[in-house]
Amino acid sequence: MAMSLFDYQVIPLPLSDNTHQSELTFWPQWLAPIQADELLSQSIQSIPWRHDTIKMFGKQVPVPRLQNWFADHTNTSYTYSNICMQAVKFPGWMADLAQSVASETAHPFNRALVNYYRDGSDSVDWHADDETELGPDPIIASISLGAERVFQLRHNITGEITSLSLPHGSLLLMGSKIQHFYQHRLAKVKHLDQPRVNFTFRYMDDSSGVGINP
Numbered sequence: 001m002a003m004s005l006f007d008y009q010v011i012p013l014p015l016s017d018n019t020h021q022s023e024l025t026f027w028p029q030w031l032a033p034i035q036a037d038e039l040l041s042q043s044i045q046s047i048p049w050r051h052d053t054i055k056m057f058g059k060q061v062p063v064p065r066l067q068n069w070f071a072d073h074t075n076t077s078y079t080y081s082n083i084c085m086q087a088v089k090f091p092g093w094m095a096d097l098a099q100s101v102a103s104e105t106a107h108p109f110n111r112a113l114v115n116y117y118r119d120g121s122d123s124v125d126w127h128a129d130d131e132t133e134l135g136p137d138p139i140i141a142s143i144s145l146g147a148e149r150v151f152q153l154r155h156n157i158t159g160e161i162t163s164l165s166l167p168h169g170s171l172l173l174m175g176s177k178i179q180h181f182y183q184h185r186l187a188k189v190k191h192l193d194q195p196r197v198n199f200t201f202r203y204m205d206d207s208s209g210v211g212i213n214p
């Protein structure tokens with residue numbers, strides 16, 4: 001389904017010191033615009049969106065986005081920001097997408113957290129995708145659809161910020177160790193009423209037993 005219309009860019013990211021680095025790999029136009037349009041409307045219409053709440057300062061607060069958690073099978077859950085989500089099985093089109101991302105990036109993917117930012121007031125705050133279920137060194141592949149928004153990574157020690165604008169149909173791979181040394185976020189923006197959908201494909205080793213429901 002997916003084709004690389006244009007080349008990718010490799011963006012080096014420093015880790016602990018100047019001798020260790022990782023990288024982001026970025027395909028600005030991974031999907032043809034028409035494919036990206038189709039995927040955006042299919043996602044908005046057919047995903048069973050959840051509006052979860054998290055406990056903050058003793059109060060239940062709705063997260064500023066809609067989301068859901070998908071897997072290649074269903075007896076698995078995921079705990080993210082203290083929200084425990086039972087996985088929804090990949091619909092065929094999402095399994096195909098995971099496969100395309102896996103062949104493009106040469107990494108396996110069997111989970112997806114899908115986010116729906118309804119407008120510029122939806123966001124995701126600073127965090128790392130470093131939950132135990134994702135193993136010691138999570139590799140994350142992120143597809144962006146809809147409104148172009150700025151994705152930021154902040155180094156845990158130096159505080160240095162790397163910003164990247166993620167266009168409709170782009171693919172971003174966060175490489176080895178990035179989840180250890182960086183947090184990332186998608187900040188709110190003013191005066192934006194266009195939606196954005198983001199897929200973050202992840203991998204969980206089902207043989208480890210972590211994250212599998214009994």
Ligand SMILES: O=C(O)CCC(=O)C(=O)O
Pocket residue numbers: 113115124129142151184185186198200
């Ligand atoms: O929407 C994005 O680009 C980032 C989403 C994200 O970081 C996450 O779902 O963990």
Ligand SMILES: [Mn+2]
Pocket residue numbers: 127128129184200
């Ligand atoms: Mn994340």
